[in-house]
Amino acid sequence: xxTLRESGPALVKPTQTLTLTCTFSGFSLSTSGMCVSWIRQxxxxxxxxxxxxxxxxxxxYSTSLKTRLTISKDTSKNxxxxxxxxxxxxxxxxYYCARSPRLLHMDVWGKGTTVTVSS
Amino acid sequence: DIQMTQSPSTLSASVGDRVTITxxxxxxxxxxxxxxxxxxxxxPKLLIYKASSLESGVPSRFSGSGSGTExxxxxxxxxxxxFATYYCQQYNSYPWEFGQGTKxxxx
Numbered sequence: 001x002x003t004l005r006e007s008g009p010a011l012v013k014p015t016q017t018l019t020l021t022c023t024f025s026g027f028s029l030s031t032s033g034m035c036v037s038w039i040r041q042x043x044x045x046x047x048x049x050x051x052x053x054x055x056x057x058x059x060x061y062s063t064s065l066k067t068r069l070t071i072s073k074d075t076s077k078n079x080x081x082x083x084x085x086x087x088x089x090x091x092x093x094x095y096y097c098a099r100s101p102r103l104l105h106m107d108v109w110g111k112g113t114t115v116t117v118s119s
Numbered sequence: 120d121i122q123m124t125q126s127p128s129t130l131s132a133s134v135g136d137r138v139t140i141t142x143x144x145x146x147x148x149x150x151x152x153x154x155x156x157x158x159x160x161x162x163p164k165l166l167i168y169k170a171s172s173l174e175s176g177v178p179s180r181f182s183g184s185g186s187g188t189e190x191x192x193x194x195x196x197x198x199x200x201x202f203a204t205y206y207c208q209q210y211n212s213y214p215w216e217f218g219q220g221t222k223x224x225x226x
Contacts, residue, residue: 037215039217046206046217046218046219046220047155047157047163047206047208047217047220048217049208049214049215049216049217052213052215060213060214060215061214062214063120063214096162096163100210103210104151104168104169104210105153105165105168105169105208105210106153106155106163106165106208107165107168107174108165109162109163109164110162111161111162112162
């Protein structure tokens with residue numbers, strides 16, 4: 001059974017750096033074609049794709065956020081980490097991670113973790 | 120970047136209705152399009168991938184069609200469990216992009 005779980009702080013202050021961890025099971029990120037994405041959703045708004053890392057350690061980012069984002073993986077721990085610098089209240093959102101087999105659609109999602117940016 | 124535009128933004132329908140949602144890409148994405156269903160407070164759920172392939176376990180009343188720049192999601196007979204928000208998403212090229220969503224409401 002494939003599962004993903006997001007974890008990280010529920011509250012961060014403006015200008016701080018956010019670090020989120022996606023811990024997964026049921027698949028390996030060393031399998032050819034496998035990748036994990038991060039997606040966020042501000043309250044009442046649409047989904048926004050943020051970043052992706054693949055089995056070969058290639059990384060892709062949202063154009064509007066790429067200067068603030070870093071995605072990395074620890075294959076031995078089955079984890080993908082997303083850092084976002086210079087947090088702002090507009091970054092308040094639920095953050096999801098999701099699996100993409102064969103560099104394709106996102107077939108399994110985590111439940112999400114809610115992050116509030118406030119002083 | 121490829122922009123994805125869904126229409127309508129909101130749709131009011133009754134149980135049993137046939138419902139169609141449209142998604143347009145700003146440039147050709149071949150058939151690299153997925154549709155997701157999201158209910159309040161829940162993670163999105165994959166319904167359709169590669170424009171027209173039904174994800175395992177998804178009811179057959181859901182179908183997808185299209186290629187290039189224009190795509191549709193059809194629910195053949197709307198059920199009470201289908202009232203939700205639907206998103207299209209392109210995975211033809213990076214950065215991946217979602218449409219703005221279509222909320223299907225009870226009429």
